[in-house]
Amino acid sequence: MDESEGAQLTKLGNIESGLLAAASAKATEIETETERFFRRMDRRYARILQWASTKEKDEVADHLAFLLLFVFEQGKSARIVDDVKNDLLRSFASEQKKRHLNAINAADALHGKPDGxxxxxxxxxxxxxxxxxxxxxxxxxxxxxxxxxxxxxxxxxxxxxxxxx
The missing domain is CATH 1.10.10 (Arc Repressor Mutant, subunit A)
Structure with a gap:
C-alpha cells in the first residue's frame, strides 16, 4: 500500500468520523426535541383531562378530535393518540356513570315518596x-x-x- 492509498483511507476515515459525529449530534437534537414535545403534551394532556371531567360528551369529542389532528400533524406515534383517547373516554365514562346513578336515585326518591x-x-x-x-x-x-x-x-x-x- 503506497502513501496515496493511505492518505485516501485516512481521508475517508476522517469523513466517516465526521459523518458519525454529525449523525450523533442530529440524533441528540431529535431526542431533545422529542422529550420537549412529550413534556408539552403531558401538560396539555393533564389540562384536557381536568377540563373533560366538567364537559358534555360532544364537546369532549370535538376537542379530542382536534388534539388527535395536532398529534398526527406533529408526526408522533399512534400509541400516544390511543393513550390520550382511552384516558379521556374513561374519565368521561366515570362522570357519566356518576350522573346516571344520581338520576336513578333522584327518580326513586320522587316516585317512591309517600303518596308518590x-x-x-x-x-x-x-x-x-x-x-x-x-x-x-x-x-x-x-x-x-x-x-x-x-x-x-x-x-x-x-x-x-x-x-x-
Missing part, C-alpha cells in the same frame, strides 16, 4: 284485585279521582294485572 306514583299505582291495583269491578277501564275510571291520578295513569297501572276469576 308508586304508592298510587299500588292502591289502584288493590282496588282492581278486590273484585269490585268487572273491567279495568271501569276500575280506573271510578278510582282515579279518589286516588288522585289521571285516568290514563290509572289505566296504565292496571296493565298486565291478573284477570279476576
Amino acid at each position: 306514583s308508586r304508592e298510587k299505582q299500588g292502591r289502584i291495583r288493590e282496588a282492581w284485585a278486590s273484585g269490585k269491578y268487572t273491567s279495568r277501564d271501569r276500575c280506573a275510571e271510578e278510582e282515579c279521582g279518589a286516588i288522585g291520578m289521571s285516568f290514563s295513569a290509572a289505566r296504565k297501572a292496571l296493565r298486565n294485572t291478573p284477570n279476576l276469576t
